[in-house]
Amino acid sequence: MNWLSKPASDTQITHSNRLWLYLLAAVIMLLLVIPTFIVVPMSFSDAQYLEFPPEKWSLRWYQEYFGSVKWMRATSTSLKVGLLTMLVATPLGTMAAYALFVSGHRIARALFVVLITPMIVPVILIAIGAFYVYGRTGLNNSIIGLVLAHTAMATPLVMIVITASLRSYDLNQELVARSLGANRFTAFMSITLPQIKFSVITAALLSFLTSFDEVIISIFVSGGVNATLTKHMFAALRDYIDPTIAAISTIMVFISTLLLLIVQWIGSRQKS
Amino acid sequence: MQNDTALPIQISGLTKQYGDLYALNRVDLTVKSGEFLTLLGPSGSGKTTLLMAIAGFNRPDCGSIRFGDTEMILTPPHRRDVGMVFQSYALFPHMTVAENIGFPLKLRKVPPAVRTKKIEDALETVQLSGLGHRNIDQLSGGQRQRVALARAFVFAPRILLMDEPLSALDKKLRERMQIELKQLHRKLGVTTVYVTHDQREALTMSDRIAVINHGELIQVDNPEGIYNAPANEFVADFIGESTILPLQQSNGSLYYESQVVCPTPETNSSTYSLVIRPERLSLQKPDNADLLVFNGTVKESVYQGETVFVLITLDDSNEISVRYGTNAVSSTSQLEPDTRVDTFLRLSDVIVIPGTGQ
Numbered sequence: 001m002n003w004l005s006k007p008a009s010d011t012q013i014t015h016s017n018r019l020w021l022y023l024l025a026a027v028i029m030l031l032l033v034i035p036t037f038i039v040v041p042m043s044f045s046d047a048q049y050l051e052f053p054p055e056k057w058s059l060r061w062y063q064e065y066f067g068s069v070k071w072m073r074a075t076s077t078s079l080k081v082g083l084l085t086m087l088v089a090t091p092l093g094t095m096a097a098y099a100l101f102v103s104g105h106r107i108a109r110a111l112f113v114v115l116i117t118p119m120i121v122p123v124i125l126i127a128i129g130a131f132y133v134y135g136r137t138g139l140n141n142s143i144i145g146l147v148l149a150h151t152a153m154a155t156p157l158v159m160i161v162i163t164a165s166l167r168s169y170d171l172n173q174e175l176v177a178r179s180l181g182a183n184r185f186t187a188f189m190s191i192t193l194p195q196i197k198f199s200v201i202t203a204a205l206l207s208f209l210t211s212f213d214e215v216i217i218s219i220f221v222s223g224g225v226n227a228t229l230t231k232h233m234f235a236a237l238r239d240y241i242d243p244t245i246a247a248i249s250t251i252m253v254f255i256s257t258l259l260l261l262i263v264q265w266i267g268s269r270q271k272s
Numbered sequence: 273m274q275n276d277t278a279l280p281i282q283i284s285g286l287t288k289q290y291g292d293l294y295a296l297n298r299v300d301l302t303v304k305s306g307e308f309l310t311l312l313g314p315s316g317s318g319k320t321t322l323l324m325a326i327a328g329f330n331r332p333d334c335g336s337i338r339f340g341d342t343e344m345i346l347t348p349p350h351r352r353d354v355g356m357v358f359q360s361y362a363l364f365p366h367m368t369v370a371e372n373i374g375f376p377l378k379l380r381k382v383p384p385a386v387r388t389k390k391i392e393d394a395l396e397t398v399q400l401s402g403l404g405h406r407n408i409d410q411l412s413g414g415q416r417q418r419v420a421l422a423r424a425f426v427f428a429p430r431i432l433l434m435d436e437p438l439s440a441l442d443k444k445l446r447e448r449m450q451i452e453l454k455q456l457h458r459k460l461g462v463t464t465v466y467v468t469h470d471q472r473e474a475l476t477m478s479d480r481i482a483v484i485n486h487g488e489l490i491q492v493d494n495p496e497g498i499y500n501a502p503a504n505e506f507v508a509d510f511i512g513e514s515t516i517l518p519l520q521q522s523n524g525s526l527y528y529e530s531q532v533v534c535p536t537p538e539t540n541s542s543t544y545s546l547v548i549r550p551e552r553l554s555l556q557k558p559d560n561a562d563l564l565v566f567n568g569t570v571k572e573s574v575y576q577g578e579t580v581f582v583l584i585t586l587d588d589s590n591e592i593s594v595r596y597g598t599n600a601v602s603s604t605s606q607l608e609p610d611t612r613v614d615t616f617l618r619l620s621d622v623i624v625i626p627g628t629g630q
Contacts (some may be wrong), residue, residue: 036466058333091348170360170362172358172360172362173356173362173363173364175327175329175349175356175362176356176358176362176364176423177364177375178329178348178349178350179327179328179349179350179352179355179356179424179433180331180355180375180376180379180423180424180427181350181351181376181379181380181427182350182355182375183348183350183381186348186379190375191364194366195364195365195366
């Protein structure tokens with residue numbers, strides 16, 4: 001255990017001095033992830049009810065999930081809404097971030113705050129608001145309604161990610177491109193966009209996740225054939241608890257973790 | 273890239289206001305076809321605003337900018353056919369050197385074969401042959417500068433604009449690039465507007481210099497004219513080193529301490545000052561010349577390598593500075609502080625400007 005006596009930083013503090021800190025950090029990390037991962041073993045249980053630890057192992061709840069028309073329809077709705085939200089929120093948020101950043105006007109700064117309010121306001125308020133507006137416009141239980149509401153939630157994320165990447169970008173490059181004969185659109189597409197593309201991809205993945213993981217708005221405004229996976233899961237938990245939920249949760253945790261890992265990987269590639 | 277494609281620029285009445293502040297105040301300026309003109313001024317003088325107006329990146333409140341016979345004031349930057357070099361170079365880091373230089377050609381739909389040839393020619397002109405495949409982060413500061421330059425002239429623009437392009441380079445490289453830029457300009461023959469706050473750079477490179485301050489053009493002349501006949505105290509003070517001494521008037525002549533300097537010029541100014549360039553002063557009495565003599569004591573004498581700089585307090589408590597080459601005097605020890613010295617100025621080296629600035 002030689003490394004224990006080595007300094008942990010530029011100061012004289014060694015790794016053994018820091019041992020308590022490493023332990024504390026490990027415990028906190030465990031506490032954060034255990035609730036998420038406890039569903040994983042439960043999903044492979046053979047029992048009729050959620051139990052931990054499982055006595056017998058089986059894949060029956062995965063079969064149950066993939067064999068159920070109801071669950072598959074909900075999954076397809078969630079994927080559809082997630083992808084559409086991504087396709088709408090990413091360009092919208094990117095354009096808004098770019099415009100507000102380039103303008104630098106006082107009004108632009110105020111607009112930025114207005115546009116990121118969906119991130120600050122309690123989601124339940126947005127859900128109630130959307131429910132009433134959709135009630136009058138006939139958008140409840142529709143894909144469009146869900147996409148619109150999820151886009152409002154995802155756009156601020158996109159704007160924050162894109163604005164952050166524009167801050168470290170030299171906008172003079174666009175001036176040069178324009179002086180060399182490119183109009184503003186060409187200058188953005190050929191010079192700026194390729195250089196912020198990792199942030200755009202990150203923003204796109206995050207907006208997909210925002211929609212895919214979203215429960216509260218979905219409970220209010222989705223239903224019938226267009227109910228989302230999260231809404232069905234919530235209903236299932238309330239009405240009858242069986243390990244199918246655990247199987248679905250495991251799949252969702254897997255997808256979310258994978259996407260976040262991709263985001264992290266993109267981030268680290270961008271830095272190097 | 274020949275002289276006949278170069279265009280003159282005619283600017284008249286150009287005004288740009290930010291709130292109460294005039295960034296440009298009724299600027300009239302003609303840049304001749306193929307000329308190298310430098311906009312020289314301190315920071316905030318309006319020189320960059322003027323350059324950006326020529327490039328099309330800011331819209332003046334009123335006035336006219338014509339390239340040749342064509343009014344450009346409403347033309348967007350990408351249709352002005354102007355090559356521009358920025359202070360930060362702003363090379364495109366996601367492209368290679370060749371792709372950077374080829375960018376304006378690609379936009380103009382130049383066929384790939386011709387494009388390759390033009391890129392190679394441009395690289396050769398800026399002495400970077402064979403570096404086309406490099407990435408931008410593999411280049412030194414001087415090389416980046418050259419790529420930015422090549423990118424700005426490869427499409428044979430009618431006008432070349434440069435915004436302090438050498439300010440990020442160290443002194444030695446900057447001085448070499450000044451000479452190279454001047455040679456390049458001679459070769460391309462393109463009308464060039466160059467912005468700098470460095471008066472020495474302006475004197476080195478320009479056909480003509482336009483001195484600008486507070487959004488107004490103060491003087492436009494060739495380097496000798498600007499240096500030897502500054503229009504006012506600002507120009508005299510900003511360009512080169514100078515001592516400015518107030519003059520007295522009597523009987524149609526100007527006097528300094530009862531020595532006649534020159535006849536009173538016919539201008540509408542009521543006061544005049546004497547501008548003295550330190551290198552024109554002499555500590556030894558020149559022969560066969562009409563002279564002004566300044567009596568004083570040495571305040572400080574500084575050895576600076578190629579020259580010695582001496583600060584002298586005159587008997588009338590004004591201060592003047594003298595600069596002489598180090599081979600002119602064998603020893604500098606004779607100029608200890610408080611030594612009494614006489615300083616001489618040929619009347620032919622006298623520069624008189626209106627106003628005292630006080």
